[in-house]
Amino acid sequence: MKRRHFLHRAGSLVLLLGASDIAWGATIVAVRVWPAPDYTRVTLESDTPLQARHFVTSQPDRLVVDVDGLELSPTLREIVGKVHADDPYIAGVRVGQNQPRIVRLVIDLKQPIAPQVFTLAPVADYRHRLVFDLYPTVPIDPLMALIREKEEAERRAQAALDDALGEFIDRIGRGNHTAPPAVAAAPNPPASRRSDAEAGQRSRVNRLIIVALDPGHGGEDPGAIGPAGTREKDVVLAIARRLRDRINAEPNMRAMMTRDADFFVPLRQRVEKARRVQADLFISIHADAFTNPNARGASVYALSERGATSEAARWLANKENAADIVGGVNVKHSDAHVLRALMDMSTTAQINDSLKLGSAVLGHIGKIGRLHKPRVEQAGFAVLKAPDIPSILVETAFISNREEEQQLRSAEYQDQLADALMNGIRRYFQKNPPLARNRQL
Ligand SMILES: [Zn+2]
Numbered sequence: 480m481k482r483r484h485f486l487h488r489a490g491s492l493v494l495l496l497g498a499s500d501i502a503w504g505a506t507i508v509a510v511r512v513w514p515a516p517d518y519t520r521v522t523l524e525s526d527t528p529l530q531a532r533h534f535v536t537s538q539p540d541r542l543v544v545d546v547d548g549l550e551l552s553p554t555l556r557e558i559v560g561k562v563h564a565d566d567p568y569i570a571g572v573r574v575g576q577n578q579p580r581i582v583r584l585v586i587d588l589k590q591p592i593a594p595q596v597f598t599l600a601p602v603a604d605y606r607h608r609l610v611f612d613l614y615p616t617v618p619i620d621p622l623m624a625l626i627r628e629k630e631e632a633e634r635r636a637q638a639a640l641d642d643a644l645g646e647f648i649d650r651i652g653r654g655n656h657t658a659p660p661a662v663a664a665a666p667n668p669p670a671s672r673r674s675d676a677e678a679g680q681r682s683r684v685n686r687l688i689i690v691a692l693d694p695g696h697g698g699e700d701p702g703a704i705g706p707a708g709t710r711e712k713d714v715v716l717a718i719a720r721r722l723r724d725r726i727n728a729e730p731n732m733r734a735m736m737t738r739d740a741d742f743f744v745p746l747r748q749r750v751e752k753a754r755r756v757q758a759d760l761f762i763s764i765h766a767d768a769f770t771n772p773n774a775r776g777a778s779v780y781a782l783s784e785r786g787a788t789s790e791a792a793r794w795l796a797n798k799e800n801a802a803d804i805v806g807g808v809n810v811k812h813s814d815a816h817v818l819r820a821l822m823d824m825s826t827t828a829q830i831n832d833s834l835k836l837g838s839a840v841l842g843h844i845g846k847i848g849r850l851h852k853p854r855v856e857q858a859g860f861a862v863l864k865a866p867d868i869p870s871i872l873v874e875t876a877f878i879s880n881r882e883e884e885q886q887l888r889s890a891e892y893q894d895q896l897a898d899a900l901m902n903g904i905r906r907y908f909q910k911n912p913p914l915a916r917n918r919q920l
Pocket of ligand 1: 695696702703765766
C-alpha cells in the first residue's frame with residue numbers, strides 16, 4: 480500500500496513538471512461535484528492535505544472557501560463546468576487566485592445552506608480529499624418526501640380516472656357502448672399476476688406497508704467495479720428503481736429509497752431513514768466482488784447477533800462496512816453518538832424475521848439465477864442494524880465475474896431480479912402478515 484502511494488506521488492510529480500504547473504504547494508488531482516436532493520457534495524482531491532477556511536453570506540446566498548497553499552490550475556478550473564443546471568443547491572462556482580498561494584472558491588447558492596467542510600485521509604484509490612457538503616438549513620425528511628410522493632401518485636391516478644371517465648361519457652354520448660377504458664392507477668403496472676390465494680391473503684392487510692430500499696454505495700463510493708468497468712453503485716440503483724416501481728404498483732405498498740441519485744449516504748443514515756418512515760422491511764441491494772473471477776451467484780445476508788456464520792460472510796461484512804470510509808463520512812458531525820447507542824440494540828426477533836425474509840427472497844432469486852450460497856448467511860453488517868425492522872442485504876450477483884457483470888448491466892436481468900425480489904417480499908408477507916400499526920401516513 481505504501482509503495483503504491485509512493486508511485487502515485489512520483490507519477491504526479493512528472494506530470495506536474497510536464498504541464499509546467501506550479502512546482503510548490505499542493506496539486507489538485509481531481510474535482511468532483513455530487514448533486515442530490517439531500518445535499519450536494521464538492522470534493523477537491525489533492526496530492527497533499529489541503530487546509531481551508533469558509534464562510535457563508537446571505538443576500539445573495541454564497542459559500543466562500545479559501546484554500547491555502549494552492550495555485551489556480553486547469554484541473555481546479557474544471558469545477559466550473561461540473562455544476563449542472565439542475566443542482567438543487569449550487570447555481571454556479573467561480574474560482575480565482577485570491578492571494579499568492581490562496582485560491583478562493585465562490586459557490587453561488589440557490590437556497591441557504593448549512594455547510595460541513597472536512598478533510599479525508601487517503602483511502603482505496605483516493606488521495607487527500609477536501610470535502611464541502613452543502614446541506615439545506617432544514618434537512619430533507621424522508622417521511623415528508625414519502626407523503627408528498629404518495630399525494631402526487633394519488634393526484635396522477637385521480638387525473639387518469641377523470642380522463643378515462645370523461646372519455647367513457649363522451650362515447651356513451653355518441654351511442655358507442657364499449658366497456659370503460661382501463662385505468663392505470665400507478666405509473667408502472669404490476670409486473671406479474673397474483674394468484675387468488677395471494678389476493679385473499681393480501682386483502683386482510685388493510686394498512687400501508689412501507690419497504691425501505693437501500694441501493695448500496697453511491698457518490699464518492701463506487702462500490703465494486705467489474706472487469707468491463709461497471710460500477711456497483713450504478714447497477715444496484717437501477718435494480719432498486721425497478722423494484723420500487725413494482726412495490727409502488729401494489730395498492731397497499733410504498734417504497735422509500737435511501738438514495739435515488741448518485742450520492743454518498745452514510746450507513747447509519749440509511750438505517751435512520753428507514754426508521755423515520757417506520758419501514759416494515761429494509762432491503763439493501765449490492766453486487767459482490769471477489770479476487771477469484773470465477774466466483775458467481777447471488778447471496779442473501781442477515782445480521783448476526785454474535786459472530787459471523789462463515790469467514791466469507793465476515794469478510795464481506797467488513798468490506799461493505801468500509802463504505803463509510805471510502806464514501807467519506809464527516810466523523811465530527813454530532814449525531815454519530817446518538818445513533819451509536821441505537822445501533823447496539825439488535826434483537827433476536829429482528830434477526831429471526833430477517834432470516835424468514837431472506838429465505839423467501841433467496842428462494843425466488845434461485846429461480847432466475849445461480850445462487851452463491853444456498854441459505855441465508857449472517858454477519859455484522861452495519862446497515863442491517865435497525866433493531867425493529869427485518870433487514871436483509873442482497874448480493875445480486877458477482878460484478879467481478881465477466882458473465883454476471885454483463886447480466887447486471889442488462890435491463891432484462893435487472894427486471895428479473897426486481898421481479899424475484901418482489902415475489903420474495905410478497906411471499907414473506909403471505910406468511911408473516913404485517914401487524915396493525917398507527918402510521919402518520
Ligand atoms: Zn456493496
